[in-house]
Amino acid sequence: MQLLSVRTSNIKELIDDKSSFFDLAIFACGYESRCTALARVLDHSRFSKMARFTFKELKGILSGEESKRYYDEVTYIQDFEIRGSDDVGVYEALRTLDAQIDPDKPLRVFVDYSSMSRVWYGAILNFFRHSSRSGRVELSLGYMAGEYRGEVRANHVEVISAVPGFEGIAAGSGSSSAMFALGFDPWCAYAILERIEPDQAWTLLAERPDLPEYLARAKNLNRDFIENYANTRVLVHPTFDVEGVFGSLCEWVARELSQTSDIAFIGLGPKPHILSMMLTAIRFPEVSIVQARGRPVSPRDVKAQGQGVCASVTFVPGLIQH
């Protein structure tokens, strides 16, 4: 499949557009109460099939029980228990679901990735990217921003790996570049920088027009990293602008490829920015998406904050991007 287009719209448009129907909707069921936020406001009759991916390792903690109860009451929903780091489990579930849908018709899938692990939504993108369907595939990827209160706790980086399916290409011993989408955990960025040692480090920050202090806080927390370890020209994009970030990253990659042979994206910022990174990596095979795995900090119950975005990603049959 070829990645044809990326469009962004306000999540409210998706919610209000009652005439828009999907062959399949996929939700995550985890410990964040945010994971049911979109399912609660979307009209289920718009989905021919519904599936929930339940985090196998985090069942029942925080809001997990309540979320499970909510989804248990949704009729016809198919349940798949998958570990957050398991892409193969996602592929198995998608194969099961895909087999239930006519392979010759265009496919529309809604995915609420607000509470999904990046391995999950990366695998969903990968699955449809490599699909052998004869019609186009349109993924609508919905995201509800969360409310994060209190101190941000540092993640401890044990293993650096590529998100499965986004390994990049070993194109020689030339120079390398890395783009860090920064969030509120500067120590994790240092740890990854120290390990992958890119030739050039760049940074991407998210801004929220509705939360003026958001960007300032991110800048402040990452000041030393930006000033002393990265190119001081920081890319700043609204959190919800998946299309804009995708375009900007494509331009950046195209420019970098004239002088480097290896590009890594490190997503430590909001999920829509990480989604944009994945879409860019689909377009440029040289790009790898790096993730840090480590001992998880104690999970917290993230509530939906009310703002959100829907990114429509269209794949069409054809040669795989090269």
Next chain:
Amino acid sequence: MTDLISIKRAFEVDNARNLNTDEVVSTFVPSEVFWRLLSPKNHIVLGARGSGKTALARMLSHSHLSKFDDEKARSAIKGKKFVGIYVPARISWMGTHSSRREIHTQHDLETFVWKLNLATCFAFLDAAQSCLLHYFSHSLEARLAAEVKLCRRLGISWLGDNTSTSLHDLRNALFDLDFQKKIQLAQVRIYGDTQPIGKLIGVHLHTDLFEPLRNAIEHGGEILGLGSNTAWLLCIDEIEFLSLHQHKIINTFLREHSGNLYFKLTTMPYRHYTLDTQMSVPLSAGHDFEYLYLDNHEIKLDEPTSDEGTETLPIFASRIFQKRLAASGIKIFSRKSLRQLLGQSRLLDSEQEDWSEDSENFRLLTEYCNEATIERAYALIRTDKKRFRDQIGRKVHGLLLLKNAVRYSSGRAQMSVYSGASLFARCSDGNPRTFITLINTLLWSTKMFSTTEDLLSLRQIPPQTQTRVLTEYSGTFLRRIQGEEVGAELYQLITQVGKYMESRMHSEKIGTDGVSSIDVDLSLNDNVSELIKAAVGLGYLYPSLNPKDPNRLPQGRATFQLGFVLAPHFKLFPRKGKARDLSSILRGEPAGQGTLF
């Protein structure tokens, strides 16, 4: 404005991989370790983050060594003694920067071998290009003929076809192969065994590890006109990101006789996870390979000149500084010295201070030193002034200045004692990245160098500013540890140790040595031992080495010096001092008699 950018850029890049070939070569300061690496032997280079492992590995590559302005390097290249091949650590071939515990399936290991084979093929092409440019400079025609011949042979060996007639073509073909492989691997992962895989992509690289490279060396040796005596040095950088099982696979090749192929592997201290091989016999250090340890405060450098002094850390720092300035392209800077920018260190450089009994120094001694030291001071100063200077005055002078400065400072911004060229060199622990980052931070954070004219003058940075920058950096260096594996425990451990030393230094009367080290028994293999090893790898602790075998890391009971880079944060004196048993520090026991380091 160009000058301003050039000079600042000279220190902006603190990582050898961030520099292009010319920059790496022109800023490289060789140590004894580098010349030992340039030999037909297997080596494993151990060094903390930023210690210069990558620079060493890159400089061994033919493309870099052939540009190095040094007699020994020129002789090695001209005599066709060595061809270095540099394979950087890349997530694209490593897949996972894993921990030693990573478990691999057979499929994972086969993919690892395939990708490492591919990475060595790419790296070989870089070396071949450099050889063609260097050894066929007399005739373009001969060079093109050799390139065509080599690429056809390599095409058959690696890809099964002979259509590539240039290195550029071959690179593109390998790139395409990697892309096709990536798609195939993704499809296998997505569809499992529910769909037929089809023809295996890149079958010629699905062979023994390094076999495609050996083939290339065979062909390259002949076509590039290299003799059978040419040693091919395969430099694989940062193998700490491989797992124990992957180390075992690579170790096997260090054990075997590999013809004229020699391995130069770099990793962090305590991160060569095993000596096991895939055969029944493990590696023998000293026989199959040698360890070379970089994090030694006594760096061995090429002959120091008389005006450089004798202490190695300042010489090393000063050489890095001058090479970076010279590489900025502005000739005037090459004459500037680190001493001009940072001045003398009050803590470390004072020599002819007044020690008469009514002097300020002696008053400080009687105020801050313990009774035994005061008693000995009086005895010596009245009988043998030289012995007093050697045994007491020289040792306590900096300690007294620091104690006094801390006592009367109204905040770190007001302190000025952490300043001076030799102190910056000392607080860099001989770690080039730390030193370059510090100089870069100084240049950017002071408002002194906002114009080209300011920079050209390269005025001395005020001691207060230096102290502020160094102290801030020191604190950040400590806090950064939190993002690392076992970061929370490590942060807690180092903080507890540092606070203990700070308390000993500033809350008690002192002798001639402060406590600056810890004693630990690594043979216990407990959680603390693992933390200590991690701290050594990250440059927070430095082991005390056996002078007879300085490349062997301690494995049993050993002493570890707190990195001097942390001295400003904990208000410590950056000098080796006494050691204290770690377990008693962690138990919070009152200070006892330390063992002399």
